[in-house]
Amino acid sequence: MYETLRPTVDGWFDEFIPAVEKFAAEHETELRKYTVAGRFPAEIFAEMGRRGWVGVLAPREVGGLGGGVAEYCTVEEEVGRWGLVSPQTSMQAQRWLMDWGTAEQKDRYLGPIARGELVFSESISEPGVGSSLKAMTATARRDGSDWILNGTKVHVNLGKESGLTLFYGMAPEGLTAFLVETAQKVEAVHTDPIGLRLLPTAEMRFDDVRVPASAVLGEPGKGLDTFLTTFNMSRLGNASDLIGFGRRALAQAILYGRDRMVGDNAVTSFQGIQWTVADVYADLASASMVRNHAAEVHDRGDDPSFETSLAKQTAIRAAERAVNECFALTGGHGLYSDTDYGQLMQDVKVLRVAGGSLEVLRNFVARQILRSESLKGL
Numbered sequence: 001m002y003e004t005l006r007p008t009v010d011g012w013f014d015e016f017i018p019a020v021e022k023f024a025a026e027h028e029t030e031l032r033k034y035t036v037a038g039r040f041p042a043e044i045f046a047e048m049g050r051r052g053w054v055g056v057l058a059p060r061e062v063g064g065l066g067g068g069v070a071e072y073c074t075v076e077e078e079v080g081r082w083g084l085v086s087p088q089t090s091m092q093a094q095r096w097l098m099d100w101g102t103a104e105q106k107d108r109y110l111g112p113i114a115r116g117e118l119v120f121s122e123s124i125s126e127p128g129v130g131s132s133l134k135a136m137t138a139t140a141r142r143d144g145s146d147w148i149l150n151g152t153k154v155h156v157n158l159g160k161e162s163g164l165t166l167f168y169g170m171a172p173e174g175l176t177a178f179l180v181e182t183a184q185k186v187e188a189v190h191t192d193p194i195g196l197r198l199l200p201t202a203e204m205r206f207d208d209v210r211v212p213a214s215a216v217l218g219e220p221g222k223g224l225d226t227f228l229t230t231f232n233m234s235r236l237g238n239a240s241d242l243i244g245f246g247r248r249a250l251a252q253a254i255l256y257g258r259d260r261m262v263g264d265n266a267v268t269s270f271q272g273i274q275w276t277v278a279d280v281y282a283d284l285a286s287a288s289m290v291r292n293h294a295a296e297v298h299d300r301g302d303d304p305s306f307e308t309s310l311a312k313q314t315a316i317r318a319a320e321r322a323v324n325e326c327f328a329l330t331g332g333h334g335l336y337s338d339t340d341y342g343q344l345m346q347d348v349k350v351l352r353v354a355g356g357s358l359e360v361l362r363n364f365v366a367r368q369i370l371r372s373e374s375l376k377g378l
């Protein structure tokens with residue numbers, strides 16, 4: 001929304017932003033069909049990969065952009081804004097592989113993921129474990145030099161469509177991450193979420209899945225360290241999606257309300273409506289600035305956990321307000337499923353919970369303020 005995100009790659013924003021708008025407009029009808037059906041638009045995703053919009057973090061040698069958190073956030077905000085399929089988990093995979101992957105793992109996976117040829121998923125949540133990793137029940141045990149994985153994972157975006165998933169389980173050494181090639185090994189059954197429907201979820205059953213020692217990402221027992229590598233980025237990805245959703249809701253509602261006459265007056269000529277526009281815009285602008293600051297802290301290598309949590313908290317509130325209030329401008333028109341507003345409300349609800357719920361974010365933010373001598377500069 002505000003161009004204060006500091007790019008790592010000069011000039012890239014200028015090309016990407018108009019190109020993604022044009023691409024989304026060309027595929028609008030198709031994307032709407034996939035959303036209603038709750039299906040992954042594989043060909044659109046593959047094309048985004050060929051255009052370099054998936055491999056934003058990977059180095060140029062493997063077909064990536066070599067960008068940073070600012071580029072990652074920009075991709076997420078624009079896909080949210082135009083209703084495209086999000087490459088967030090694939091971008092996170094690039095970070096995981098670059099930070100923790102062996103030469104063999106990078107060789108095998110980094111290029112295909114960056115180019116959008118290999119779909120990636122994250123198998124972390126379990127039926128009894130969402131917000132608390134300590135309670136994880138999935139297991140990993142050794143059998144000779146191999147590992148045997150067991151457990152059920154739920155809510156896994158692209159679990160059924162992915163060729164590679166990152167599985168977290170308890171090994172004798174502690175929480176451990178494994179790169180599992182899912183084909184023929186893992187039973188995945190689609191579930192039916194109300195939001196982010198271009199990324200279908202699945203329940204994944206790991207039933208004595210045998211993987212070689214080379215499947216461990218990082219070291220046995222270091223699962224929490226690998227998890228934390230993308231933890232802050234993921235919050236900024238969610239915040240950026242939410243800002244994109246809010247921008248779409250407000251922009252579409254203004255375009256409608258400007259032309260819609262109620263008697264002799266356009267909807268946007270009413271002062272009550274103008275205040276709504278100002279309030280929603282102010283929240284989105286604030287969320288955007290908090291997100292931009294967090295991305296900058298992250299890109300310069302400082303601990304960004306407070307800033308990223310604040311960014312997602314602010315973005316949830318701003319997006320909720322935007323999609324709730326846009327109905328003030330659209331009236332009955334906005335209450336039909338051939339407009340985006342209803343689906344956007346549901347998309348926002350998913351990100352209110354998934355990847356760090358609003359309550360968990362607020363707990364963390366409050367603790368940081370209350371424990372700080374300076375009250376975080378208040």
Ligand SMILES: Cc1cc2nc3c(=O)[nH]c(=O)nc-3n(C[C@H](O)[C@H](O)[C@H](O)COP(=O)(O)OP(=O)(O)OC[C@H]3O[C@@H](n4cnc5c(N)ncnc54)[C@H](O)[C@@H]3O)c2cc1C
Pocket residue numbers: 122123124125128129130131132154155156157158193195196201350353354355356357358359360363
């Ligand atoms: C559509 C969708 C896609 C998802 N994609 C993935 C994925 O790809 N991979 C994956 O591994 N997981 C995924 N998730 C899982 C998601 O990250 C979890 O749903 C989330 O972590 C919350 O866990 P839970 O649903 O078990 O809620 P719970 O942990 O059971 O929490 C229930 C409620 O209690 C609140 N709560 C929890 N702790 C506290 C506290 N201390 N104080 C106050 N309130 C609290 C929470 O905010 C929540 O509202 C997805 C979820 C959804 C819905």
